[in-house]
Amino acid sequence: MTARGARWGRIPDPVVDAVAVAVAVVDVLLSLEDASRVAQALAALACAALAVRRRFPLPVFLLTLPASLMLDIVFAPFAALFTLAERSRDRRPLIVCAIMFALASAVPWPLDDLSAHDRAWTLVYFFYTLATAASPVLLGQLVQARRDLARRLVEIEEAREHERLLHSQAVLARERAQLAREMHDVVSHQVSLIAVQAGALQVAATDPEFKAGARTIRSLSVDTLDELRHMVTLLRASGGRATELTPQPTLADLHKLVTTSGIRAELTGELPPEVNTTAQRTAYRTVQEALTNVRKHAPGASATVRLWRADDGDTFGITVTNTPPTRPSLPLPGSQQGLVGLRERAELLGGTFESGPTAVGGYEVNLRIPARTD
Structure with missing residues (x-):
């Protein structure tokens, strides 16, 4: 982020909203000549609605349309349309809203019988206004893309730092x-x-x-x-204090691993206390690799780490399930051998390791190890 962008980012949202409302009021005052009381009330409602456009972008935009139809105003619908474009990831509603604004601005009020000449000029003004309405839509989408890019760059840097560590x-x-x-x-x-x-x-x-x-x-x-x-x-x-990255981790380190994984993760269940050291390391590495993959390949997803033991007591295991990502995944650096190594660890203990997508779009890894591995 540039120094200028950082300065703009430090301006409080209420200040920006107050400035937007003030500019919209000035725009309305310049168009109130011979306006009816209904038009004045609708214009006042459109200006006031801009204060909450961040929380309700689509309703606020719709509230500006009646005023756009009855008065020659531009700023209030443009501000609402920009906010909607900045927050919406579906472009179809944006196209519909731009067309609605162009219609509201181009159609004369009151709706009297128009001559052929007037209808032609109305059509020309409609396309002119539609082209103009593309500006706040494109600008809002650009701001959204820039924000996403900045967030993804931070994620990439964090992932690289994690890989280096x-x-x-x-x-x-x-x-x-x-x-x-x-x-x-x-x-x-x-x-x-x-x-x-x-x-x-x-x-x-x-x-x-x-x-x-x-x-x-x-x-x-x-x-x-x-x-x-x-x-x-x-x-x-170990070469130092016990952390989630020490070469000889145990089950006692799982809680800290989950809480410091950098994602929303929950640890449930428990394993039998007689699990030997080798099996504890395998269980730890499985959770570590699964949470790392969630962080790298499922941005915004949450994970659940479930420790379990079979009813017959002969086997125990770990299941790590994550929800679908909320943002597109990124091509982050990796050896692509993590799951292969976990499968080899499980086979050395006489167990099994399975992984694959879930029915709802997430991912799940499952480790099963015999209770007696000595």
Whole structure:
């Protein structure tokens, strides 16, 4: 948004409405010569109705038509038509309203018998007024498109930032896992050998000082090995505070994942407490991927995350359902492998993963895992 657009956006709506009503009143006052009381009342009603045109754009426009028929006014119907075009996504009513305004402006009042010459000029004036009425319609549609574009640009930037954050967290998780493997396979192994050799020297040594030195080396090696094992555990679990993006999430993190997903989402139900760590990670990743897809491919939709357990107790699962999008989806960056990875995770646990559109235009993913996966 430009600096000028930002300044206009900071003007309060009541101020804009008051200015619109004032300009409409001036326009009416210039056309009140020899006007009847009925025409004056209709003109006053049209001007006053502009104050609520944002909430009731179509009724306000219809209220301006009688005044347009009886008086030569332009601003009030144009303002109402602009507001209607700015808020309507169906162009057919806009065409009908533009034609109605052109008729109301072109048809003479009172409706007397017209000569052939007058009828011809009325027809010419009708098409001239219809072409003029296209201006507020096109301007309103342009403002609506600009607003939608700005909102979509924000959504794209948020999605890209989310993707970058996910990628950085994935890279960090891989680096932590690699470092943990190196420490476990190489460093811990070498320290273990030092502890064993020091123990052997302690047993075989006859010199008390040599034996004490070997005992010290063995003690330090054992302590170092414990510290290394503790560090390896921390590296494998998480590199920082627990968030929805940590590499080892659990069911306890689902609530925060849903509430911070950036969409209107609700979490219902619960899973059995004996679910193992691998199954908890699979359940978490399923919800995470489903909510990310809703955010990317169904703008404006809401989602429901339902945790459930079968009546026989042999299986449990997660169902994520979203409503139809309220705006057209955008081509956002992605690997297109998220659902494939979830299906592979489910198959490794002996479960199933299904996804597809719903009957009402939304989307649903369903994860089913056996209760015993060990």
